[in-house]
Amino acid sequence: RLCIQLINPNTSLGMTEVMATTARQVASVGTEILAVCPQEGAPSIEGHFDEAIATLGVLQQVKAGREAGVDGHIIACFGDPGLLAAREIARSPVVGIAEAAMHMATLLATRFSIVTTLPRTLTIARHLLHQYGFERHCAALHAIDLPVLSLDDGSGLAQQKVREQCIKAKQQDGSGAIVLGCGGMADLAQALTIELGMPVIDGVSAAVRLIESLHALRLTTSKYGDLDYPLPKPLSGRFKDLNN
Numbered sequence: 001r002l003c004i005q006l007i008n009p010n011t012s013l014g015m016t017e018v019m020a021t022t023a024r025q026v027a028s029v030g031t032e033i034l035a036v037c038p039q040e041g042a043p044s045i046e047g048h049f050d051e052a053i054a055t056l057g058v059l060q061q062v063k064a065g066r067e068a069g070v071d072g073h074i075i076a077c078f079g080d081p082g083l084l085a086a087r088e089i090a091r092s093p094v095v096g097i098a099e100a101a102m103h104m105a106t107l108l109a110t111r112f113s114i115v116t117t118l119p120r121t122l123t124i125a126r127h128l129l130h131q132y133g134f135e136r137h138c139a140a141l142h143a144i145d146l147p148v149l150s151l152d153d154g155s156g157l158a159q160q161k162v163r164e165q166c167i168k169a170k171q172q173d174g175s176g177a178i179v180l181g182c183g184g185m186a187d188l189a190q191a192l193t194i195e196l197g198m199p200v201i202d203g204v205s206a207a208v209r210l211i212e213s214l215h216a217l218r219l220t221t222s223k224y225g226d227l228d229y230p231l232p233k234p235l236s237g238r239f240k241d242l243n244n
């Protein structure tokens with residue numbers, strides 16, 4: 001049995017639940033999903049400042065998961081906040097939903113489009129494309145121009161906008177796959193894949209299966225080089241003991 005920790009870096013329980021439900025649907029029989037979010041932080045992550053705040057909570061949850069003996073950690077926010085720092089303190093694999101979805105897309109199409117939330121988060125997605133080396137694989141990026149929590153307000157408006165932007169991407173971008181650029185869109189990917197007749201990829205689902213695959217291959221986060229555990233030093237205040 002595997003236990004995968006799903007970390008929603010924002011503090012909105014509704015979003016945690018949406019992602020946990022999708023993760024449980026796609027996980028293999030016998031894989032347990034342990035869904036968590038920080039006790040304190042931002043209710044949604046919509047920019048560089050929010051990501052910086054969320055990183056502490058992500059690291060605290062990764063440490064707790066490691067101590068609970070989980071077999072992998074998912075950072076379930078499209079900015080992959082704290083990913084490399086999390087890998088330093090983790091023993092098992094740590095996968096961000098943006099990198100997971102992007103990797104999957106490159107296995108299925110020569111170019112992919114991204115559909116995300118606010119225009120200002122497009123820059124964060126572009127930074128990740130550069131960091132992961134996927135710039136030339138991404139044909140275009142689109143935003144529904146609604147805040148992250150609009151996906152959790154029950155109106156269905158955000159979901160309709162995601163569908164519209166996916167249709168626009170299919171018609172205009174010349175890409176063969178679409179990456180959904182928010183954890184709150186996790187439950188939309190399967191229906192949109194069927195409706196559009198092309199792969200529409202959710203990073204939560206991709207991350208669950210990638211972690212299962214890494215475990216099956218007996219592969220885990222490298223501790224050789226820059227992802228080794230942090231150098232021992234006395235951290236103070238709220239950071240106390242975060243690095244051991």
Ligand SMILES: NC(=O)NC1=NC(=O)NC1=O
Nearest residue numbers: 010044045077078182183
């Ligand atoms: N681009 C995004 O919508 N990022 C996100 N902010 C959140 O709070 N969750 C996400 O996935």
